[in-house]
Amino acid sequence: MINLIRSLGRWGLSAFERLGRGHIFLMHMLAGIPGLFLRFSLVVQQLFSVGVLSLLIILISGLFVGMVLGLQGYNTLVDFGAEESLGVLVSLSLVRELGPVVSALLFAGRAGSALTAEIGLMKSTEQLSGMEMMAVDPIRRIIAPRFLAGLISMPILAAIFSAVGIIGAFLVGHGLLGVDDGAFWSQMQAKTDFYDDIMNGVIKSVVFGFVVTWIALFEGYDATPTSEGVGRATTRTVVHSAFAILGLDFVLTALMFGDE
Amino acid sequence: MMQNKSTEIIVGMFVAVGIAALFMLAMKVSNLGEYADEAGYQVTAEFQNIGGLKVRAPVTMAGVRVGRVADISLDPTSYNAEVTIDMYSQYDNIPLDTAASIYTAGLLGEQYIGLEAGAEEEFLQSGDVIYLTQPALVLEQVIGQFLYSKAEGE
Structure with a gap:
């Protein structure tokens, strides 16, 4: 019994400790960002590996998600004789929800896990401590550029996802199912608001980019420096990012669209 | 390099x-493309009842979209709904005695304002008021009236 309480207490303390470490890490990282504008090539390098390399999965998934939405939406709407509303259905669901959320989940799987593995391996091969020996702050030199790159890439990827998804839905809806293209676009434009829908989607994706990159970098930086530890940290990145994305999505949606 | x-x-x-x-x-x-069009003019119309009309609802004339609802408020003296309409700038030759009515698109669709052109020589300008208005058809009232007349007939 005592042992149980003791282990529970230890577990709780270590959870708080990790939470505290994570936030101190975040503060260090944010403090390192202003210095990056002097060495922007570091960020560009990371934009390539974080953003550009995630582009393919985002493009393909976006296209297919849009096509499925077009198909499913059509099948439901045609019962009510409202298949012209397909454009509204697709654009609102993509721009408000699926674009930011699905692209953030893919981003966590593609870029987040890669970041964790990379940083974790740097730690386990003692490259990070080597940098510290040379009086180079690894958080400023290694972590901060990756964080900024993640923060920049995520909204771009989400916008591309939504745009490609809408094109996919248009291809299926107009090309395959014969929805009138004028009604498709005009109803979409009448019901989708730039500030309320698209900008809120962009805000969501910025928040997700922030959280996912933070989790990925912290897990890598905090990983046990063994091959098993790095593997476990990578798994945790994906799982925790998914929780954070879906939980935050509910909170953000309630804040943005709750009062309608 | x-x-x-x-x-x-x-x-x-x-x-x-x-x-x-x-x-x-x-x-x-x-609808960002529409915002660019907003340099039009504003007119107001007073309705007895606007039903489910919402801000940003379309304003049409002969089915063509000529503007949108910018604001809805309650007139404190007459207790009527005061609807402000943003008209697109290219439709600047709409007669002064135009009538406005609130219609529903389809049976369950959203409500919009339909304008019917009058015969006046002068045109609506910014700040003008549309006097000829017809309130929204509230379905419950119509059904109520129908049941009432039906019961009376028996």
């Missing part, structure tokens, strides 16, 4: 594609 340069080019293209996607969402998907 060469490697570095091509990375920069690809990253630049990536950012450009992102901006293009956002631009497409703004112009093709959302």
Whole structure:
């Protein structure tokens, strides 16, 4: 019994400790960002590996998600004789929800896990401590550029996802199912608001980019420096990012669209 | 160095594609294109009952969209609904005695304002008021009246 309480207490303390470490890490990282504008090539390098390399999965998934939405939406709407509303259905669901959320989940799987593995391996091969020996702050030199790159890439990827998804839905809806293209676009434009829908989607994706990159970098930086530890940290990145994305999505949606 | 340069080019293209996607969402998907048209003029109309009319609802004339509802408020003296309409600037030759009614698109669709042109020589200008209005048809009232007349007939 005592042992149980003791282990529970230890577990709780270590959870708080990790939470505290994570936030101190975040503060260090944010403090390192202003210095990056002097060495922007570091960020560009990371934009390539974080953003550009995630582009393919985002493009393909976006296209297919849009096509499925077009198909499913059509099948439901045609019962009510409202298949012209397909454009509204697709654009609102993509721009408000699926674009930011699905692209953030893919981003966590593609870029987040890669970041964790990379940083974790740097730690386990003692490259990070080597940098510290040379009086180079690894958080400023290694972590901060990756964080900024993640923060920049995520909204771009989400916008591309939504745009490609809408094109996919248009291809299926107009090309395959014969929805009138004028009604498709005009109803979409009448019901989708730039500030309320698209900008809120962009805000969501910025928040997700922030959280996912933070989790990925912290897990890598905090990983046990063994091959098993790095593997476990990578798994945790994906799982925790998914929780954070879906939980935050509910909170953000309630804040943005709750009062309608 | 060469490697570095091509990375920069690809990253630049990536950012450009992102901006293009956002631009497409703004112009093709959302109503941002309409905001550019907003340099039109505003008129107001007073309705007895606006039913389910909402801000941003379309304002049409002969089925063609000529503006949108900008604001809805309650007149404190007459207890009527005061609806402000943003008219598109290219429709600047709408007669002064135009009538406005609230219709429903389809049986369950959203409500919109339909304008019917009058015969006046003068045209509506910014700040003018549309006097001829017809309130929204509230379905419950219509059904109520129908049942009442039915019961009376028996």
